[in-house]
Amino acid sequence: MAPIRLVFYESFKYTKIEDRIETARFRFPVRLHRVRIVPLQQEVPGVQVKHGKGVTNPSTFELEVFGRALNGRSCVFDRLSGTLEYSENKAHTEFPLNNQVLTDHVAVRGRFSGLTLLLYGEIFNRNGTEWVDTWTSGPGGRHGKRGRSGRGALSPTEQEDARVTELE
Numbered sequence: 001m002a003p004i005r006l007v008f009y010e011s012f013k014y015t016k017i018e019d020r021i022e023t024a025r026f027r028f029p030v031r032l033h034r035v036r037i038v039p040l041q042q043e044v045p046g047v048q049v050k051h052g053k054g055v056t057n058p059s060t061f062e063l064e065v066f067g068r069a070l071n072g073r074s075c076v077f078d079r080l081s082g083t084l085e086y087s088e089n090k091a092h093t094e095f096p097l098n099n100q101v102l103t104d105h106v107a108v109r110g111r112f113s114g115l116t117l118l119l120y121g122e123i124f125n126r127n128g129t130e131w132v133d134t135w136t137s138g139p140g141g142r143h144g145k146r147g148r149s150g151r152g153a154l155s156p157t158e159q160e161d162a163r164v165t166e167l168e
Contacts, residue, residue, distance in 0.1 A: 002122035004033050008106075009047055011055045011116040019111050026104045029070055029124040032080060035095045035108075037063070038116035039088040047118070055114035059088040063110040067103035077107060086110075 008024050038044050038054030063084040066077040080097040102124060108117065 002124070004120055004122060006046065006118060007032070007121050007123060008119040009044065009117065011114070012112075013055045013114045015113065017058060017111060017113040019109070020115075021107055021109045022115065022117070023108075024106045024119065026106075028126060029102045029104050030119075030121045031100045031102050031124065032065075032067065032097050032106065032119055032121035033100060034120040035063075035065055035081075035084065035097060036118040036120070037086050037093050037095075038118065039093060040114065044116065044118070054116040056086070056088070056116050057112060057114040061086055061111050063108055063112075063115075065097060066107045066109070067099075067101050068105040069101040070103060071101075077105075080106075 007026070007030050010022075010024070012020070012022050014020070037056055040054055040056050040059070042054045044052045044054065063086055065080045065084065067080050069076065069078050078099060078101055080099045080101070081095065082098070084095045085092055100121075106119065108115075
């Protein structure tokens with residue numbers, strides 16, 4: 001099994017709470033294992049970024065995570081877990097994903113005005129074999145990017161700078 005690493009982080013911020021869908025696209029296939037939501041004004045764990053505090057608001061909401069399975073059904077998104085019950089007050093901020101499909105496109109759906117999202121998983125080569133050369137980005141830079149314009153996944157240099165700890 002390839003090491004489980006931080007493969008995506010982003011903060012989405014809006015002026016009011018509404019139903020939202022955010023997406024992340026990856027240059028290489030990933031298998032996601034875990035989602036972490038960073039509470040409002042808390043430091044982003046394991047990542048040193050310019051605005052390294054969470055923007056997640058409200059303090060409780062439900063989040064759904066979907067991934068486009070790389071099995072030939074290019075327009076079908078599979079649910080990667082049941083509904084995630086985020087609660088800052090109960091410390092429900094990290095969630096395992098039960099359906100670990102190989103994907104290159106992830107969508108999250110919830111009702112929020114702010115969301116700081118970290119996705120952890122394995123990175124694979126385009127042919128679906130384990131990623132051998134750790135965090136070599138290949139042509140074009142980043143492994144993933146936001147569905148809208150924005151930062152997206154960590155580049156190899158950012159990942160090194162962030163000193164992301166591999167998770168077991």
